[in-house]
Amino acid sequence: MRVSKDYTNTKAYRSARLSVAPMMEWTDRHCRYLHRLLSHDALLYTEMVTSPALVRGGALHLLDFSPQEHPVALQLGGSAPEELSRAAQLGAQAGYDEININCGCPSDRVQSGAFGAILMQSPDLVAECVAEMRARVEVEVTVKCRIGVDEQEPREILPLFLEKIRAAGCQRVTIHARKAWLKGLSPKENRDIPPLDYELVHEMKAAFSDMHISLNGGIATLDAAVEHLDRGLDGVMVGRAAYHQPTDILAAADLRVFGTGAVRDPFEVVLEMLPYIEQQLSDGARLHQITRHMLGLFAGRPGARAWRRRLSEEANRPGSGPELVQQALDLVANPPVAV
Template sequence: MTGQTEANNLNLYRKASVSKVPIFGVAPMIDWTDRHCRYFHRQISGNALLYTEMVVADAIIHGPRERLLSFDGAEHPVALQLGGSDPAKLAKAVEIATPHGYDEINLNVGCPSDRVQSGTFGACLMLTPGTVADCIRAMKAVSDVPVTVKCRIGVDDQEPELALPALLDKVLDAGADAVWIHARKAWLKGLSPKENREIPPLDYEIVYRMKQARPDVFIGINGGIQTLDEAAEHLRHVDGVMLGRAAYQNAAVLADVDHRFFGAPQSETDWDELRDRMMAYAGRHIAGGGRLQQVARHMVGLFTGLPGARRYRQILSTDAVKAGAGPEVIAAAFAAVDLAGTPEAVGA
């Protein structure tokens, strides 16, 4: 683990709580925020906190550990999100993951998928805050980095004004370093995972109230946030903010994150340099036995709104999947876009 990573480990949430330095993150998303996606996002923002997809503790213990846990050092700061409900298994997964050097370990208490429900974890854990606390306590005992929770405001017929503070009190007492709250209920019965991201109404105010009642605790928010202006408004009330699909579907929105939230000088993004870095990365991935499409699929939404964006998407969506496709496909896609627009126009 590098000195840089150690500093991140020690200061990630301490800085946010003491110095009021916000944390801006890209939310964990199953099938989306894999290592190729994170590397791509890191080329656009040097400071955003990036999250893995949820990785089930059993998979780490019994499955292909290197494939599940390895990542490029350029991704720091990067957090590992775990799924599970057995404290001993989660602690074992943390021990296995520790040598990889993640900057945070996060417990998923919000995913409503059928797979998660069958394993009685994810959003199901909102119903058993004592179990969540036991998991956090076990993970903290073996972790040298922050251990955090990402939850919903409630599930099914729970009353959020009762369920959410009950969960927060339990996990904070168990030592959780931060809580990220998706400001929607999850309906375990009757709604698909996609519908759970869209149908339950957003309630940002309840998250604000949780922070007001716990001024010394890091509380972050996500759910339905589309722009950096919206993110800045939320940061008037809480300590951190996550964008999910908005950042994935139009990654250029990340281009101003370092300036807006981390005090970096304002500068235009060098899109040619981004192209070259992604071509080099894709080349290394292909040389290692991978396929271009595994990298290129995360880049499709980059230039939404600019002239040539449709052709850019077509090239990456069709040519990148062909047998033998190489980094030159990325170059061809970038060449189709009129990059005369400002970073603001690209990320609008």
């Protein structure tokens, strides 16, 4: 087994107790900035960035992020060990706290590139990728995977997969507790139709007690996340719920999951976003690129519908700025009276 560096005292390792999943077209830098205001401690992930885009395409702008986002992890998609290691080096040089390999995405585009969930069929290759990346960077290299794909038997393939990546030096893995069906199901269907097997993930934690194992898939509330942590898992990764109801998942996370800080007020978070919005607009961003991630801040609360409507309908108009966000916030503070 490869001798591993001890990462247990790093901020990313500690913050992995609760993380927000990498989600394409959702967890961009504006989304992560908002989530960081809601939780000081949760670990944030980028959208998946492909290693060819960085190494062959030179698209280094995809690595841009704000220093306030730390701890933040870069998720890479790829399957060529040398190219992945070079992409990991670029990510480490950009300042990311962790480099993660995507072995879970089931989309056709990812399959055609021979990475994502299809890599569950090639554990030796994934282990080689981990080893090459670890040789190139000092930050931790982690893996996000499924419990299996297609006709694989999860209770056979998952332990083998974990053994291989652990031997290559991977100490931390996030397991999406659904199998991915690469034939016959769309990426959206792969997020809902294959049954969840949380118990298998708990079994893997018992069998691989030296690894940091996080659970992903179908976690819809902070209560559910805490329940899995209390049962002995090292971490929980929340996806769509953290995006659509960010306050419900993240505002109390520091207090309940990490034992730090206090519950964040979404009104204060919006006010703290205003200087960021102003700066981003001056740098060429459009308001809707930022506010689209803020629509769910008041989900389930009085005025939430008026908040969403104002931002959805007007944020993409030329010249829209922080004052529109303030106007939408006023609608939440003084919700319209239903007639």
